Amino acid sequence: MSMTGRCRMAAFGLAVMTAACGASESQQAGEQVTPIKRAELPPNEFFPVELEATVDALVAEMNANPIQPMQMVVLLKELDGFFAPIATGANRAMGELGVTGNVLGPNTATENGPTSQELQNQQIRQAVADGAQGIGVSPFDTSNAAALDEAVANGAHVVTLDTDASASQRSLYVGSFHGDAGGTAATTLLSMLPPPPGTVLIHGNVTADWADGYARTQGAQGVLAAAGYTPLVSQAVFIGDDAFDVEWMRSQMVAADPPVVGMVGLFNISYRCVMAADAAGTPDLPIVAFDFDPRTVDFMRQGRIKATHTQRQYYEGYLVPYILYGIESIGLDATRTILRPLMEDGVSQVNVGIDVVPSDKIDDYNDFLASIGSIQ
Incomplete structure (x- = not known):
């Protein structure tokens, strides 16, 4: 990683810590006193202009409404490898939003114990029991649908990412088409x-x-x-x-x-x-x-x-907390309306797109990943 990349990473880490501290203080007071403010990114040819503009529009609408604390959790299949940038994006978004939340991977499945799917179902149910109003999930397969439906029935907003559970009652899917x-x-x-x-x-x-x-x-x-x-x-x-x-x-x-x-x-x-x-x-x-x-x-x-x-894993993770907060703050229909530029069906699927990286642009792309704290 270049020195520039390391500096950007350090700045990103400081920004997230500052946002998280602000969230804690405001929630102790029972409300968030400052509007949502996103961290600015340096210009780069890989900057996803339409996607970023859509998030800005969502933030503007949320800021026009009463801002309130929210509890959420994002559940991933893993926290490293392919999923590490997703975790980075989700943590960054929660810090910017000032919500109470975390990103979790499943507990390790054992030969004679619960499967990864069963462990994730336990996490979903525990999130509901802990009072989470929003749950982002990267489901393993259709065996997670029933737990997702239970969460919705208990009043939680549910958004899937990376992989979908289209047969469930989840509100939206976020990922690549x-x-x-x-x-x-x-x-x-x-x-x-x-x-x-x-x-x-x-x-x-x-x-x-x-x-x-x-x-x-x-x-x-x-x-x-x-x-x-x-x-x-x-x-x-x-x-x-x-x-x-x-x-x-x-x-x-x-x-x-x-x-x-x-x-x-x-x-x-x-x-x-x-x-x-x-x-x-x-x-x-x-x-x-x-x-x-x-x-x-x-x-x-x-x-x-x-x-x-x-694949834009970072943006999969980054969008989910914003969408969950949008559903809680301005409602599902209003959130869908703002997200429509990213939705082919206009109803349930949000496309983060993909990046095309020519062989002579490797270093430029690495610089972009460093700027968002998402080195792969």
């Missing part, structure tokens, strides 16, 4: 391909059991097929080391007809596309990837991966 994200990745690759015909290998997901991965894959397939290419999906294998997954991609590539002219990886193990291209004897194939794994970044610096597509 995975079909759009896959389509964006394919669109990035199109400008690098020779004219069709040609096969494009997609390192994706072929079954609907994992809905988000399947939607992302379907999005990429649709864009490539519409452009005249033959999409070939290689099922990403997350269990074990790289070798099996790379060999499976290689075997499909050498058998492809028409020949493979490009590759798009849709998950954090996208760096394996480079290894598969080498194994197939086609090291010059254009490749685009997903997420910001250090190995993906290394291949980008080498010019082997031309661009990657990153």
